[in-house]
Amino acid sequence: MDRQALQNQIIKEALEQGFTDCEVFYLGGESFEVLLMEGEVSNYENSSEGGVSFRGTYEGRTGYAFSERLEEDTITFLIEAAKENAMLMAEEEREELFGGEDYPEFNGYYPELEQVCVEKRIQLAKRMEEAALNGAESVASLDYCVLGIGKREVAIANSLGLNISYTKNFASGYVSAIAKSGDETKKGSAFWKGTNWADFDPEETGRKAARRGAALLGAGTVDSGTYTAVLDGKAMTALLSSFSGVFFAENVQKGFSLLKDKVGEKVAADCITLRDDALLEGGYASVPFDSEGVAGKNKEVIEHGRLKTFLYNLKSAKKDGVRSTGNGFKAGLTAPVKTACTNFYIQKGENSLDELISTMGNGLYVTDFMGLHAGTNAVSGDFSLSAEGFYVENGRIVNPVEQITIAGNFYALLLDVLAVGDDLYYASSGKGSPSVLAKNIAVAGK
Amino acid sequence: MLTKSVVENTLSAALGTGADFAEIYMEQTKRNIISVVNGKVESAQSGLDYGAGIRLFFQNKAIYGFTNDTSEKNLIRIAREAAAAARGDRIYQLQGWRKMNLACMNPIRIMPDEVEKRKKAEKLFLATEAANKYSPLITQTRTGCLDIVKDIFIANTDGLWAEEQRVRSRFTVEAIASSATEKQSGHLGPGASMGFELYDEIDVEERARESARIAVTMLGAKPCPAGRMPVVIDNGFGGVIFHEACGHSLEATAVARNASVFAGKMGQQIASSVVTAIDDGTIPNGWGSSAMDDEGTPTQRNVLIENGILRSYLVDKLNGRRMGANATGSSRRESYRFAPTSRMTNTFIDNGQSTTDEIIGNTEFGLYAKQMGGGSVDPATGSFNFAVLEGYMIRNGKIAEPVRGATLIGKGMEVLQKIDMVGDNLARAQGMCGSISGSIPTDVGQPMIRVKEMTVGGRG
Numbered sequence: 001m002d003r004q005a006l007q008n009q010i011i012k013e014a015l016e017q018g019f020t021d022c023e024v025f026y027l028g029g030e031s032f033e034v035l036l037m038e039g040e041v042s043n044y045e046n047s048s049e050g051g052v053s054f055r056g057t058y059e060g061r062t063g064y065a066f067s068e069r070l071e072e073d074t075i076t077f078l079i080e081a082a083k084e085n086a087m088l089m090a091e092e093e094r095e096e097l098f099g100g101e102d103y104p105e106f107n108g109y110y111p112e113l114e115q116v117c118v119e120k121r122i123q124l125a126k127r128m129e130e131a132a133l134n135g136a137e138s139v140a141s142l143d144y145c146v147l148g149i150g151k152r153e154v155a156i157a158n159s160l161g162l163n164i165s166y167t168k169n170f171a172s173g174y175v176s177a178i179a180k181s182g183d184e185t186k187k188g189s190a191f192w193k194g195t196n197w198a199d200f201d202p203e204e205t206g207r208k209a210a211r212r213g214a215a216l217l218g219a220g221t222v223d224s225g226t227y228t229a230v231l232d233g234k235a236m237t238a239l240l241s242s243f244s245g246v247f248f249a250e251n252v253q254k255g256f257s258l259l260k261d262k263v264g265e266k267v268a269a270d271c272i273t274l275r276d277d278a279l280l281e282g283g284y285a286s287v288p289f290d291s292e293g294v295a296g297k298n299k300e301v302i303e304h305g306r307l308k309t310f311l312y313n314l315k316s317a318k319k320d321g322v323r324s325t326g327n328g329f330k331a332g333l334t335a336p337v338k339t340a341c342t343n344f345y346i347q348k349g350e351n352s353l354d355e356l357i358s359t360m361g362n363g364l365y366v367t368d369f370m371g372l373h374a375g376t377n378a379v380s381g382d383f384s385l386s387a388e389g390f391y392v393e394n395g396r397i398v399n400p401v402e403q404i405t406i407a408g409n410f411y412a413l414l415l416d417v418l419a420v421g422d423d424l425y426y427a428s429s430g431k432g433s434p435s436v437l438a439k440n441i442a443v444a445g446k
Numbered sequence: 447m448l449t450k451s452v453v454e455n456t457l458s459a460a461l462g463t464g465a466d467f468a469e470i471y472m473e474q475t476k477r478n479i480i481s482v483v484n485g486k487v488e489s490a491q492s493g494l495d496y497g498a499g500i501r502l503f504f505q506n507k508a509i510y511g512f513t514n515d516t517s518e519k520n521l522i523r524i525a526r527e528a529a530a531a532a533r534g535d536r537i538y539q540l541q542g543w544r545k546m547n548l549a550c551m552n553p554i555r556i557m558p559d560e561v562e563k564r565k566k567a568e569k570l571f572l573a574t575e576a577a578n579k580y581s582p583l584i585t586q587t588r589t590g591c592l593d594i595v596k597d598i599f600i601a602n603t604d605g606l607w608a609e610e611q612r613v614r615s616r617f618t619v620e621a622i623a624s625s626a627t628e629k630q631s632g633h634l635g636p637g638a639s640m641g642f643e644l645y646d647e648i649d650v651e652e653r654a655r656e657s658a659r660i661a662v663t664m665l666g667a668k669p670c671p672a673g674r675m676p677v678v679i680d681n682g683f684g685g686v687i688f689h690e691a692c693g694h695s696l697e698a699t700a701v702a703r704n705a706s707v708f709a710g711k712m713g714q715q716i717a718s719s720v721v722t723a724i725d726d727g728t729i730p731n732g733w734g735s736s737a738m739d740d741e742g743t744p745t746q747r748n749v750l751i752e753n754g755i756l757r758s759y760l761v762d763k764l765n766g767r768r769m770g771a772n773a774t775g776s777s778r779r780e781s782y783r784f785a786p787t788s789r790m791t792n793t794f795i796d797n798g799q800s801t802t803d804e805i806i807g808n809t810e811f812g813l814y815a816k817q818m819g820g821g822s823v824d825p826a827t828g829s830f831n832f833a834v835l836e837g838y839m840i841r842n843g844k845i846a847e848p849v850r851g852a853t854l855i856g857k858g859m860e861v862l863q864k865i866d867m868v869g870d871n872l873a874r875a876q877g878m879c880g881s882i883s884g885s886i887p888t889d890v891g892q893p894m895i896r897v898k899e900m901t902v903g904g905r906g
Contacts, residue, residue, distance in 0.1 A: 037703060043785065046511040046527050049497065066493035068514045069474070077494065085490035088480065088567050093488070143705050143826050178705065178826050185707070185827045224672045254483060255586050255622075258629070334477070336489040371822045371831035375853050379622055379629040384853035384903045386831035402829070405672070405853045405903025444672030444853075444903040 001070055003028070006052065007157040009072070014056050014079050015159060021097050022056025023158035025291060026165075027333050033148035034122055036129050041122060050153075051333045054078045055095065058086040062095040066333045095337065096314050098293045099160035104279055106288035108168030110195045113149060121147055125173070128202035132177045135210025138217055143176040143187055154291070162293050170195060170284070172428065175206055179213035186400075188213025193284060193428050212367075215390075219402035221445040222391055228363040228418075229406075229441040230356045230392075233425025235366045236433035239383065240346065242376045243410040244431065247274075247301055248327075248339035249310035253319055256379055258411060259307060267307045268414035273347040274302035276311060278326055283343035285430025291337055292328040299325050301344075302414075313339050345432035349420030356421050356437045358395035364443065365390040365397060366406065381410040387443075405444045416440045447472050447599040447609070448498075450543075452518045456500065457540055457603050460525040464534025465502035465509070467763075468525070469602035469741065472498040472516065473782050476559050481590040482570040485578075490563060497782040500525050504532045506768050510785035538603065546608035548737035548744065551728060552639035554613045558593035561642045566591045569617065569650050576651035577621040580658035583665060585629075586622040589654070591615075593641070600742040608742045614733070614887060615644040616876065619654045623661035630667075630850060632660025632817075632835065637876040637887065639731045660817060660836045663848050670837055670852035670904030676812035677854060677900045678805055678840060683818050683875035685890035688723055688795050690823040690830045691858040696750055696758075697776075698765030698788040699882065700825035707828040707859050711756050717862035719754040720798050727775055727791035733876040734791035734888045738775070741786050745775040750793075751862075762788040780884020787883045794891030798868025802894045805867045807843040813852060813902050814838040814845055820877070821854075828858040853903035861897055869894035 001009075007024040014022040028050030035043040051068035063086025067074045125147040132142055148171070155165035176189035190208035192200050231239070246257040259267065268274070278296025280286050287296050292314050300308050312320070313328025316339065329340035357365055366389040375385040384407040390397045421435035453470060460468035475495040481488050497514035498521060509532055511524040570589040577587045593615040600608050616637030623630050634657050636648050679687055692708075700706035708716060717723075727745030729735050738744050741763050748758050761769065762777030765788055778789040806814065819833030834852035838845050874891030 041507055041532065044507075044509045044532065045785070046509075046524065047783070048513050048515070049783070050514065053493075064489065064491050066491070067496070069494055069496040070514070074494065081492035084563050085492055088487045088490045088563055090486050093486065141704060143703075187824060187826050255624075334479075334491060334493055334495075336491060370824070370829065371820075371833070371853070375819075375821075375831060375833045377629075377631065377851075379631055382851050382905075384833065384851050384905070386829065386853065386855040386903070403855060403857075403901055405831070405855055405901065407669075407672070407851060407853070407903055407905040442672070442905045444901060446674065 001072060003050065003155060006070055010054060010075050010078060011157065011159050013075055017079055019056040019058050021159045022054065023097050023156065025053040025330065026155040027051060028153040030151045031148065033146060034125055036125050036145040039126060039129065053330065053333045054082055056082060057094060058083050060091050060094060061086040061089040062093065063089065064336055068333065096318065097158050097160050098162065098314060100162045100164065100293055101295055103164065103288050103295050106166055108166060108286060110169060113169055113171050113195060113197065116197055124200065124202050128173055128175050128206040131203040131206025132175045132210045135177065135207040136179060136214035138179040138181050138214045139177045139210045140180060141178050143178050145175045147173045156293050164289060164293060166288050171197060173200060173202065173205055175209045177209040177213045179217055181217045184217055186213050186216035188216065191428065195282065216388060216400045219400035221403050222401055222443060223446060224444045227441045227443050228360050228439045230360055230365045230435055230437050232365065232367050232435045233423055233433050235369050236436050237425060237427050237431050238369045238372055239410060240433055241427065241429065241431045242372045243378065243381060244341050244344055245378055246381065247311055249312045249316035249320060250339050252310055253316060258381060262307050263309065265307060266305050268302050268305045269417040270305040271349055271420045272302055272305055272414060272417055273300060275299065275347060276301055276327065276341050276344045278342035280343040283430055284426060284428055285342045287342060290326045290328045291330040294324045294326040294328060296326045296342060311339050311341065313337055341431060343430040345424065345426065346420065346434060348422045348424040348434045351419050351421050353421050353423050353435050356419055356435055357392055359419065360392060360437055361395055363392050364401065364441065365392050383408060383410060407442045407444065413438055447474065447597065452521065453601045454540060455518060456521040456525055457601065459522040460500060460502050461538050461540060461603060463502065463526065464537060465504055466534060466538050467503035467603055469501045469600065470498060471740065471782055472599045473596060475594055475596040477594045478559065478563065479590065479592045480563060480566055480570060481588065482567065482574060483588050484586055485571065485574045487567060495781055499782040499785065501785055503764065504534050507532055508764050508785060512782050540603055541605040543607045544605040546606060546738065546742065548608065548610060551735050551737045552613065552731045554641040556642040557595065558613065558615055558641045559595050569645055573619050573650040573654035576654040577619065577658040580655045581623065581662045583623040583662050584621050584658050585624040588620040590618040602742065606742045608738055610737050612639065612736055613641050614639050615641060617644065617648065617650060619657045621654065621658040621661045623665040625665055628665060630661050630664035632657040632664065635876060637733050639733060639735050664836060664850045667848035667850040670813065670849035670902060672902060672904045674899050674901055676809050676896060676898050677815060677902065678809055678812060678894065678896045679815045679818065681869065681871045681893050682873040683890060684815065685794050685875065685892035686818050686821055686877065687832060688892060689790060689793055689890045690821045690832065691861050693790045693793050694823050695825045695828060695858055696760055698759050698761040698769060701759050702765040702768040705826045708756060714756055715754050716756045716859065717751050717754040718865050720868045721751055721754050721862060721865050722796040723751040723794065724749055724796055725760060725790055725793045729792050732792045732889055739777045740779045741777040743773045743775045743777065745791060748774050760788040760790060762786060778883060778886050780886055784883040789881060789883060789886055790879060790888050792874060792889035794872065794874055795868065795893065795895065797870050797872045797893050800867045800869050802869050802871060805869055805894055805896050806840060806845060809840045809843060809896065812840045814840050815854065823858065830858060831855045849904065851904050855901050855903060861900065864898045865895050866898045867896040
C-alpha cells in the first residue's frame, strides 16, 4: 500500500475504534554495501525496507504497536495490539502528540550520490583496498574493506494534523588493515562518510588505516599507576557516547543519572563546552525534526564547564515544565520514543594534538578503547576499559602500548580535563570530540 | 509463507544471472516486550517483523538483498539486481524440492502470544517488589519480559524446502543500590526457547533478590586492585570468557579470511589439556537451540576443542566453500536484514575434574569473578576484555572481601593455555551476541575455572 494512504487509513480506523488521538511514524530506507576481499567483491548487499510504528491514546493511556508488513490486513493488528498495550500503561505516563511548528530548512538528500554506477563504486572500494595493502610494509591483509550508501526516509502523520517528512542519504567507506610482525597482530582502521563522492579520497583512507595498524606494532605494556593522558578524539568520543545518557532528562528524572539538580553548576572543566546540534551543516546526525515532530535545535549542554540543560523529549519536558529540546527519538520502529543525541560533541579548543602531547611531557596517548558495552556503568559513571595507544616521554611518542586497562569515572574525567585540542573528530553516529588532555587516569599494566 | 510458484520464479530469476546457488529466506516474527521501571510499566510494545532475503553465490562470492515487499515482482527485482555486481559464466537449472523433516527441538507448552499481557506484567511487578524488599539500599529497578514467535521459511536451489517456528522467552531484572555518592547494579536475564512456561521454570522473585544481592554487595565493595594475578571464574555466565576469548575466533567468518589467530591450527594443541569445549545447537529448549540453522542445515553438537586440541571450527555454507569444509549447522542471522554467517549457538567448556573447593583452596591470592558482565573480542588480534559484575579477592585459599570495577583483559590464545583447573559444576546462562549477522540469542557456559595469570584492571 502507498505510504501516505496507509498512514491516513490507520489514523482513520484508530479514531473510529476509540483512540482519542494517534500517530503513524514511518521509517523507510534503502542501502547498498559492497565488501571486498583480495581484490574481489566477496559480499554485496542491496536492500529496500519500510515499516510503520503506531501510537495513540486509548482510554487516557498511550499504546504502541509496529509492523513491517505494510498491507491493509496489518491495520487491525496494529490497533488491537496498541489497545492491549495501552491498558498496561499508567495514565500519568501518557505521551502527548505534537501538532507541529515552524521547521528549519533541511538539505540532507543528495540524489547524485546514488547516480554513480555500481561498477564505479566497486572501483572506489578496490582503490581503497589497494592503498591499504600498500600503505605499510607490515600490512599483508585486510580485516574489512566496505563501501556503502544509505538512504533513510522518515514521515510522521498524526490526528492533530501533523504531516511531515524528510529524506537523507550518505555514502561511506571503511577499511581496517591487519599489520603483522612475527606473532604480533595489530589492526588499524579509517573511515570516510560524506554526501559527495568527490570528497572521498580512497587512497588517503586506505593509507591511513595501514599506517595506524603498523604504528601499533612493537607494543609493550606500562607500569600500573596513575597517569596524565591525552585521549584522542576517537577515544574520547567513545567515552562520551557510552555516557551520553547521563544528560537525558528522562534518566535524570528516573534516578539513572548523577546530574540531578546540577543545572547551572560546574560539572566539567572550564575548557569544556558540549553541544547537541541537530542543525549542524553536513552533520552525520542532522535532522529537521525529531521522532515526535519537534523541530531540531542547537543547544549548549555544557558551557565552559557549567551544565546548561538536559536533553528533552515532550514527555520529560512536560515533567520539568520546560520545552522539548527536540531530542525525542525512536531507536527504530520497535522502540518507543526515548531520548537520543543528534550531533553531540565537545567544541574544539585551541591546542593542536602535538601541543597537547608535548604539554603532557610524560604519559599516555590513548587512541582506542575496547569493550565499551561491558566495561562501563552508565549509572555510576565508572568505566574500566581495555585501551591501546602510545607511551609518551618528554613530549615525544616513544612506544606503542597494548594490554592495558584504563579505569576511571566519567563525571570525574569531565572535571579532570586540562586542555582541549583543535582536532574535532566525528564518529559516524554524529557524536564527536577533539583530543583532550586529562589527569588522574588509572592504568593497569604490568 | 510463499507459494511454490513465487519461490520457483524468484530462484529461477536468480539462477538466470549465472549464480550457481540461490536461496530465499523469509520470516514473520511476532514480538512482545514489556518493561517495568521502578514498579511502573514504562513501555509495552507489540509488533510484526516481516521480510525476505535473497542470497546468491557465484563460487565464493556472495550477493545479498532484502526487502519487506514480498511481492513476486519485487523479489525477482532484488534477485536480478545482483547481476549488477556479478555474473556467472554458465546458467544452472533449478532442481526438484526435498522437503526437510525436522525433529522438534524445543517443545512449547504455552504460546506466549496467547497469554494476556497483564499476566506478563504481573511477573514483573512481583520481581520489582522482591528486589525492593531485599534491602532499603535498592533505589531503582528495571525488569523486562520479552517473547518472540518467529516463523521462518528457507528454500534454495539445492532443492531445500524447510520451515520452522521458533519461540523464545526471556525475563530480565536489574536492581540498583545507592549510597550518598555511589550507584551499583546487579542484573540477570534468564531465557529459553520456551513459551510462557519459562515462568514455571524460573522463580522471578528469587532472580530479583539475587540481582539485589549483587548490587548491595558491590555497593559496599572497594575498587579492585590492578595487576597480573590468578583469576577464578565461576560457572554459568563466566563462560562468556570462552565465548569471547575463543569462540568468535573459531567462527569461519574470521577463519576463512585468515583473520583469526586459530586459522591453520586444526589438530593442534591450542588450549591447556584440561579444556574441552563444545557448541551444541541441539540442547532441548536451549536459548540458542533450533532444529536447523538459518540456511537450512540441521543443527548439531560440535566438539570444538577436545583436551586442548582444536577439533572443529563453526562453519557456514559460504565460508565452507572458501575453506573446503562442511557446514556445521552454525549459520545464523538476526533477521532477514542480515545474510547468515557462522556463529555460536550454545557454547560451553565441559566439566573437568576439580571441585570448586579445590580450586579456591589452591589459590593463595587472586581474583574470584563470581558474576561476569559482558565483553568483546577482536578476532584478528585475539585481544578481549570482560567486565566483572561481582568480584571478590581470594586470600590464603579463601574468598575474602568484595571488589568492584574489575576488568579482565588478555589474548585468547594465551588465556586458553593458562587455564589450569576446570571444575565439575557446568552451568549455562543466556546472552545476546552481536556480530556481523546481527544480534542473536546464544548460551554461554562453563564450570568454575582457574586462569593462572591474567591482567586485571581496576582503580584500587
